[in-house]
Amino acid sequence: xxxxxxxxxxxxxxxxxxxxxxxxxxxxxxxxxxxxxxxxxxxxxxxxxxxxxxxxxxxxxxxxxxxxxxxxxxxxxxxxxxxxxxxxxxxxxxxxxxxxxxxxxxxxxxxxxxxxxxxxxxxxxxxxxxxxxxxxxxxxxxxxxxxxxxxxxxxxxxxxxxxxxxxxxxxxxxxxxxxxxxxxxxxxxxxxxxxx
Numbered sequence: 001x002x003x004x005x006x007x008x009x010x011x012x013x014x015x016x017x018x019x020x021x022x023x024x025x026x027x028x029x030x031x032x033x034x035x036x037x038x039x040x041x042x043x044x045x046x047x048x049x050x051x052x053x054x055x056x057x058x059x060x061x062x063x064x065x066x067x068x069x070x071x072x073x074x075x076x077x078x079x080x081x082x083x084x085x086x087x088x089x090x091x092x093x094x095x096x097x098x099x100x101x102x103x104x105x106x107x108x109x110x111x112x113x114x115x116x117x118x119x120x121x122x123x124x125x126x127x128x129x130x131x132x133x134x135x136x137x138x139x140x141x142x143x144x145x146x147x148x149x150x151x152x153x154x155x156x157x158x159x160x161x162x163x164x165x166x167x168x169x170x171x172x173x174x175x176x177x178x179x180x181x182x183x184x185x186x187x188x189x190x191x192x193x194x195x196x
Contacts, residue, residue, distance in 0.1 A: 019086045023110050026093045027133060028117035029125035033145045033174035034093040035077050037117060040180045042079025108136035113191045115183060117145045120152040123160045141168035141190050143183035
């Protein structure tokens with residue numbers, strides 16, 4: 001599938017031909033690119049619940065990895081991607097901060113799996129996210145979201161995150177539709193292999 005442009009004109013409604021709808025979570029720590037990722041893939045204008053960051057959160061939200069960040073997701077991001085005439089994916093992005101943890105239980109319900117976005121220079125911040133995904137029993141893959149051309153060795157990423165050998169690792173730039181699409185394909189293939 002060509003992710004460089006939507007497969008059809010900006011659809012507003014799901015086609016009557018759609019018989020399979022799948023829910024995928026896009027998760028990760030604070031300021032890792034979840035909103036950007038969903039926005040790059042969604043065929044509809046994504047629903048975003050972003051608010052301006054305030055001084056009240058300055059002592060809670062660590063901006064060292066994203067000093068220019070001005071807004072943050074406070075509930076969810078939502079997007080849709082039609083894969084074929086009868087299959088559609090619903091993408092749900094979760095807030096990355098621990099204070100929004102109560103939203104996870106509802107959002108995890110009914111999800112087929114999760115794509116965990118990680119920042120290669122802030123891998124330690126991914127452990128609480130991985131623990132939550134595992135707590136809710138979701139299959140997952142890792143997408144290393146890198147906005148720089150630096151290469152991060154997969155073996156080092158796996159070791160740093162203590163991943164099982166069969167956990168897929170892909171690389172993406174969340175700003176790119178094609179790159180994000182490839183990361184999503186990696187997750188979908190992993191989910192299909194688990195149900196085969």
